[in-house]
Amino acid sequence: MRTKQTSTAFSRRTFIKMSAIAGAALASGCATHQRSNWEFFTEDEAATLTAICDQIIPADDFPSASQAGVLNYIDKQITRHYRRHQRAYRKGLGRANQVSQQQCGKILAVATPAEQFHVVASLENSDKPFFELVRSHTFEGYYGSPRHGGNRNAVSWRMLGLDEPPIRGRSLYDLKKGTPS
Amino acid sequence: MKRVNAVVIGAGAAGGIVAKELSTAGLSVVLLERGKWYTSNDCRKDDLRNQRTTLLGNAFGPPDEGNPRVWVDGKGISHIALPSEGDYQNNAACVGGGTLSYGAQAWRYLPQDFRMRSTYGVPAGSSLEDWPISYDDLEPFYVKAEYEIGISGDDSATPFRGPRSRDLPMPPLPVNREFGILEPAAKRLGLHPINIPMARNSIPYNGRGPCMRCRWCCGFACEVDAKNGSQNTVIPIALASGNCEMRTECMVKKILMDDRGRAHGISYFDADGRLQEQLSDIVVVSACAIESARLLLNSKSRLFPAGIGNRYDQVGRNLQGHHYTGAVGYFDFETYDDIGPGASIAVTDYNHGTPGLCGGGMLANEFIRLPIHSLDRLPTNTPRWGLGHKHAMRNYHKRTIVVIGPTQQIPTEHARVTVDASVKDKWGLPVARLQGNCHPHTFEIGDVQARRAQTWLKEAGAVDTSLMTSRPEVRPELIEASQHQAGTCRMGNDPRSSVVNRDCQIHEVDNVFVIDSSVNVTNGGFNPALTIMAVAYFASESLVRNWKGTGFRS
Numbered sequence: 001m002r003t004k005q006t007s008t009a010f011s012r013r014t015f016i017k018m019s020a021i022a023g024a025a026l027a028s029g030c031a032t033h034q035r036s037n038w039e040f041f042t043e044d045e046a047a048t049l050t051a052i053c054d055q056i057i058p059a060d061d062f063p064s065a066s067q068a069g070v071l072n073y074i075d076k077q078i079t080r081h082y083r084r085h086q087r088a089y090r091k092g093l094g095r096a097n098q099v100s101q102q103q104c105g106k107i108l109a110v111a112t113p114a115e116q117f118h119v120v121a122s123l124e125n126s127d128k129p130f131f132e133l134v135r136s137h138t139f140e141g142y143y144g145s146p147r148h149g150g151n152r153n154a155v156s157w158r159m160l161g162l163d164e165p166p167i168r169g170r171s172l173y174d175l176k177k178g179t180p181s
Numbered sequence: 182m183k184r185v186n187a188v189v190i191g192a193g194a195a196g197g198i199v200a201k202e203l204s205t206a207g208l209s210v211v212l213l214e215r216g217k218w219y220t221s222n223d224c225r226k227d228d229l230r231n232q233r234t235t236l237l238g239n240a241f242g243p244p245d246e247g248n249p250r251v252w253v254d255g256k257g258i259s260h261i262a263l264p265s266e267g268d269y270q271n272n273a274a275c276v277g278g279g280t281l282s283y284g285a286q287a288w289r290y291l292p293q294d295f296r297m298r299s300t301y302g303v304p305a306g307s308s309l310e311d312w313p314i315s316y317d318d319l320e321p322f323y324v325k326a327e328y329e330i331g332i333s334g335d336d337s338a339t340p341f342r343g344p345r346s347r348d349l350p351m352p353p354l355p356v357n358r359e360f361g362i363l364e365p366a367a368k369r370l371g372l373h374p375i376n377i378p379m380a381r382n383s384i385p386y387n388g389r390g391p392c393m394r395c396r397w398c399c400g401f402a403c404e405v406d407a408k409n410g411s412q413n414t415v416i417p418i419a420l421a422s423g424n425c426e427m428r429t430e431c432m433v434k435k436i437l438m439d440d441r442g443r444a445h446g447i448s449y450f451d452a453d454g455r456l457q458e459q460l461s462d463i464v465v466v467s468a469c470a471i472e473s474a475r476l477l478l479n480s481k482s483r484l485f486p487a488g489i490g491n492r493y494d495q496v497g498r499n500l501q502g503h504h505y506t507g508a509v510g511y512f513d514f515e516t517y518d519d520i521g522p523g524a525s526i527a528v529t530d531y532n533h534g535t536p537g538l539c540g541g542g543m544l545a546n547e548f549i550r551l552p553i554h555s556l557d558r559l560p561t562n563t564p565r566w567g568l569g570h571k572h573a574m575r576n577y578h579k580r581t582i583v584v585i586g587p588t589q590q591i592p593t594e595h596a597r598v599t600v601d602a603s604v605k606d607k608w609g610l611p612v613a614r615l616q617g618n619c620h621p622h623t624f625e626i627g628d629v630q631a632r633r634a635q636t637w638l639k640e641a642g643a644v645d646t647s648l649m650t651s652r653p654e655v656r657p658e659l660i661e662a663s664q665h666q667a668g669t670c671r672m673g674n675d676p677r678s679s680v681v682n683r684d685c686q687i688h689e690v691d692n693v694f695v696i697d698s699s700v701n702v703t704n705g706g707f708n709p710a711l712t713i714m715a716v717a718y719f720a721s722e723s724l725v726r727n728w729k730g731t732g733f734r735s
Contacts, residue, residue: 056566081237117567124565135566140236143552143574144229148237160552160578162519 038075040086046071047109048093049134055113055120056138062159063152065138073141073150085133092130096123184460185209186728188447189467190433190476193278194710195697195717196467197411198326201418202721203465204425208728211459212419212427213449215468216242216275218412224404226397228551232273232282233400235265236553241282241402242274247607250471252660253616261604270502270615270662272469276429279469279664280410280710284399284524284548285380287332288707289323289715292316292343293533293540294589297703301539307620308499308594309539312702313674313683316343319715322722326714327378331386331409334378341373341529354383354392358518359546359582360525366641372528377545380409380710381522387414398521399548428452432608436464436480436489436693444489444693450608463724467697467717470500470666474598474699475613477670477680490670490680490687490695497598497669501619501704502662504651506627507544507585509558510638511645517579523549531633532589532706538626540589542706544634547583558583561647582641584634585649587665588627589706591620596660598669615660624652665709670699684727685720696720 036042041049053065053074065071078086099122100108104115111119124131141150143157151157154164185208189200192214200212219241230237238245245263252268253259262269272279293300295312303309324347326332333351336342353376356364360376367374381403382391392407406413419425430452437458439445446460466473474497478488490496527545535541555578563573596617604612631648638646673679676688685700687693698704698713700720705712 057571058568060568060571062571077237120566136236139556140229140553143556144236145227147227148229156552159575162552 038071039079040075041071041089044109045090045093046075048096048107049074049089051108051111051116052096052120052123052134053138055116056135057142063155065142067152068142068155069150069152070138070141073144073148074137076149077137082137088130088133092127092133095127095130099123099126182457182459184446184462185211186461187211187463187465188213188459188461189465190447191215191278191466191468191472191697192276192411192416192427192429193273193467193469193697194280194411194713196465197277197280197414197416197419198714198717199465199467199696199721199724200425200427201415201422202718202725204419204422206725206728208424208725210419210425211461212416212425213431213433213447213459214274214276214427214429215432216273216429218276218427218429219281219402221402221404221406224397224402226401226404228553231400232279234551234553235271238265239271239273243271249604249606250612251601251604251614253614259601259614267663268615270471270660270666272664272666275412276416276427277410277412280380281402281412282400283380283408283410283664283710284522284708285408285410285710286524286545286708287327287330287334287378287380287711288543288705289343289378290316290705290707290712291341291529291532294703294705294707295319297540297589300533304539304591304620304622306593307591307622309591310671310673310678310702313672314719319712319719320344320346322715322718323711325718326711330380330411330414330711330714331382332378332380332711333383335376336378336529338375339373339529341532349378351383351386353377354379354381354394354522354525357520357523357525359516359523362512362516362582362641363526363546363584363637366637367526367528370637370640372530372637374526374528377524377527378711379522379524382407382409389413392522394520394522396519396521396549396551398523431457432610433468433476434479434608434610436466436476438480438482438484438489438690440484442484442690444690454608463692463694465694465696465724466699467695469697470669470699471598471613471615471662473695473697474669475600475611477695478598478600479611485690489690489693492689493677495671495678495680498594498596499592499668499671500596500598500615500617500660500662500666501590501592501668502660502665503542503587503704503706504590504619504623504627504661505585505587505649506631506634506651507547507583507649508631508635508638509647509649510582510584510635510641510643511560511577512580512582512642513644515579516582517550519549519579521549523547528637531586531630535629538629539591539622540706541626542586542588542630544584544586544630544637547585550583552578555581558647558649560645582638582643583649584637586630586634587706587708588623588630590661590704591623591626592668592703593617593620615662618660624650665698665704667698667701667704667709670695671702672700673702684723685716694720694724
């Protein structure tokens, strides 16, 4: 699950398939290139987006963005409240791969973490509106409420030391007397 | 439909009070609200979709679909804004209005706030003016609001407040950790910290229990109904009087005028989208500053071709809110205890009296924060993404204090609401068009306030700080109206420079009233809710008195 290094032993399609499963843990065995596991993204797009999101929030002793379900959040919202950003993602992910091809001679999903970092850093300057969009949505998916599809098991809230589930108020409150207990 | 004495448009902070005061005085009232009636079950605890953080939409209206506004940028180019976007300057559209989901700070303005022109003169290019009523005129109605709505807190420790004829009805909530850190620092600086007055039960009051100190507060409906707005105080009384009928999801189209220049009712779209008429003796507009102005401007008729109250082109001018500035302090110990409502301590020392500045504002610690609020409040050298950002979130989310305050805006007549006939809402009504900015002096005051917040945090032991300021160079079109929007139907004695008189009665039409934040001449350096409520009680009293005297019946 955590193998992020590029393995030339994998075919591109296999790698994408694996990273999609690893990244999003939508562990359906029938992921194929043609039939995406996502509502909006193709598997290729999801793999590219995984690479960008995981540079914005990498793993340490707490999960990375994709491990916490950020792609799930973005994929879900982009067919709902964020419908207006569909075009920006489709175009932006394509451009990200173009930049990656220019800089490292391969698509972003199969670049090394160091290469991915440099590609994302250059996107921050060369493709600012798209980068800012992904940055905002990644943060929302990671630090926002799990109800929206990201922040799996409220992992970021536990990382920040917040009570989870957040029952502090109720635990201090005697609902029968209507007074703080 | 049966003719009634009064139609009240908008069931928010002011409209709810007007409906209660008129109906309990014996007038028949129809209270119209464009939004829905939510309850404490609609708290929802959704950090991305509430009335304060609207990334995935706002929880208490209006919906994004079919409710656009137009805003004009610094180059004069028009843009469409949706209700969940900042440029829309949204407040709320629901029973209770902003008071369903507000943070509930319940401040009285200071005596000087009603006399800004007399105190400071008029900065060039501004429309700074005195109110036609004084703090002393409003004081009994502040008391009435504090007791009928239910306010907790204790402001006795500061000399920077107006005379108070009665103490607040409830003691403050127990203080939080930030209070304990900030209070001694403020005293060392010679300031006078107080417990913020809040429209929130700290003890059982009005038949409802006290605050349970949870995380879901400012921006949310209160899960245990301990937060006091018009929806759980005055509106139920109005309905129980038997004289008031509330109709929700009704959008008013226009005020109907007869050939003698008097209103005889309104037309509105009901919940099923059908056009209805409600005839009445008087019409009270309480739709908040932007929508009240829009309704008056959209109510064009033969005698009032520019809209009601707009003979001298005053309706919609002087749009203002508050210019929020402050500072973030970073500490090497945990400052944050995650106990609501969060905001706990404030100083009012800086509202007036600084040489060279026309006013100032209150400074307080910020409301309870959710992780999503910390993202851009990290130390200034924090990387914007990557492991550095993640580590900063982990380090600082609970080691941060934000001190912030509403700088009183210096109004200009160029910041205004008009209507845009080329853009219609889902009912086919021309939408509000927002343009202009507040006076540049406002930003000078705001910068001073931010540095004062920074000084307070450093005194409290912050090892690092960053300023929260926004400058007109960055966004020349920076209107900051939103939840604190005010000023668009100015109260005054001169019909050529104001829209309503001191009784909130439109100068040129004596049976149409505007009673909400629109009438605020200036907006104080405080959250405006309690003043909106006090003015509503004040105006309702004179309305009822005049009703009994002459009657407005046509």
